Amino acid sequence: MLKRLHVRNFTVFADAEFNFSSGLNVIVGTNGTGKSHVLKLGYAVEAASALMSTIREKGMEGSVGNFTWDFTLTHYLADVFRTDNKLKSLVRRESTQADSSVKLEMSAGVHDIIEFKFPFQAASEYVDVELIHVTPPESITLAPVFLPAKEVLSLFPGLGSLYKRYELPIDRAFADLVDQLNVPLLRNPEAGVAAVINALERVMKGRIKVENGRFYLYPDKGERFEIDLVAEGVRKLAALAYLLGNGSLSAGVTLYWDEPEANLNAALIREVARLLTLLADQGFQIIIATHSLFLLKELHILSHRAQAKPVRYFGLFVGPKGETQVEATDDFELLQHITALDAELTQTFDYEETLDQANDDADNTRG
Numbered sequence: 001m002l003k004r005l006h007v008r009n010f011t012v013f014a015d016a017e018f019n020f021s022s023g024l025n026v027i028v029g030t031n032g033t034g035k036s037h038v039l040k041l042g043y044a045v046e047a048a049s050a051l052m053s054t055i056r057e058k059g060m061e062g063s064v065g066n067f068t069w070d071f072t073l074t075h076y077l078a079d080v081f082r083t084d085n086k087l088k089s090l091v092r093r094e095s096t097q098a099d100s101s102v103k104l105e106m107s108a109g110v111h112d113i114i115e116f117k118f119p120f121q122a123a124s125e126y127v128d129v130e131l132i133h134v135t136p137p138e139s140i141t142l143a144p145v146f147l148p149a150k151e152v153l154s155l156f157p158g159l160g161s162l163y164k165r166y167e168l169p170i171d172r173a174f175a176d177l178v179d180q181l182n183v184p185l186l187r188n189p190e191a192g193v194a195a196v197i198n199a200l201e202r203v204m205k206g207r208i209k210v211e212n213g214r215f216y217l218y219p220d221k222g223e224r225f226e227i228d229l230v231a232e233g234v235r236k237l238a239a240l241a242y243l244l245g246n247g248s249l250s251a252g253v254t255l256y257w258d259e260p261e262a263n264l265n266a267a268l269i270r271e272v273a274r275l276l277t278l279l280a281d282q283g284f285q286i287i288i289a290t291h292s293l294f295l296l297k298e299l300h301i302l303s304h305r306a307q308a309k310p311v312r313y314f315g316l317f318v319g320p321k322g323e324t325q326v327e328a329t330d331d332f333e334l335l336q337h338i339t340a341l342d343a344e345l346t347q348t349f350d351y352e353e354t355l356d357q358a359n360d361d362a363d364n365t366r367g
Helices: 035-057 069-081 159-165 172-181 191-204 232-245 266-281 293-305 339-366
Strands: 002-010 013-019 024-029 084-087 100-107 111-118 130-134 145-147 206-211 214-219 254-258 285-290 312-318 324-329
Touching (some): 002 035, 035 145, 069 084, 069 172, 191 266
Parallel strands (some): 254 285
Antiparallel strands (some): 002 100, 111 130
């Protein structure tokens, strides 16, 4: 799990800190404030840490030239962010004379710390990671899961092998997700996880299965559906159900989810809010980025009515010098910078004013 993230001169952030809860974390902000960057950074470093943890467990660390922290972090970050000049484009452009640095504190039985920087090199075309400090975990670090805004099940057949062999216009988090989906279902998921899977199946009105390398939805009644014939929003929920069913997503694993509301109607967004709250109560750490005021308000309602774990909110906004700043609170009503809220309130006032004017015009016409 990710406990703390501190970045300096990284993409749009001059100096920002995130202290994540062990449950549900929500990042909100206007376009260009770095919501997806936070998710991708946390995911890339956690995934690299899980890889290095496995390498260390197998006694391979240092025995193969490529299996070093600097190399692994450099390539994971480059592959997740899809930078064409290694990592130079991740350094904040306004920081003309300063290194860019990242420090993460994770919890995996012990408090693991990973700190690295992108050294400032004005004359160099490329920038690689330089490791400052790492505290290795005492046990295997669990690999995180990243769900992108776009669903993946319809692209599943053969995508993993294609990514390993060819240059494809997808990032590594997407390819990792394909590998995690390419795992058989567990015979007996834990009771709490099984309850969430059952809830997802009620929403999908069926069960998700893999046959001959393809996903199908088996409805409660009738013939199976090829996954391409299923609504895209439902496919996203199906992927979540399958990851829970095969154990890729389990308690202690961090789930990063970019725009979970994408391609979902209001009723399904409400179900997603309920399921996210339920997963957080089951011990899952979840970090999402969203534009949806509806989802934000639904999570706020659930956290109060159900007496669930509090939700940690991070509001991203542009500071006076163009850098992204962060406000954090466990109470949605205390967030000061929510562009989605401002826009929706303005629309609501305009809508009500238009209705009032229309009613006045109708009254005048009848009069």
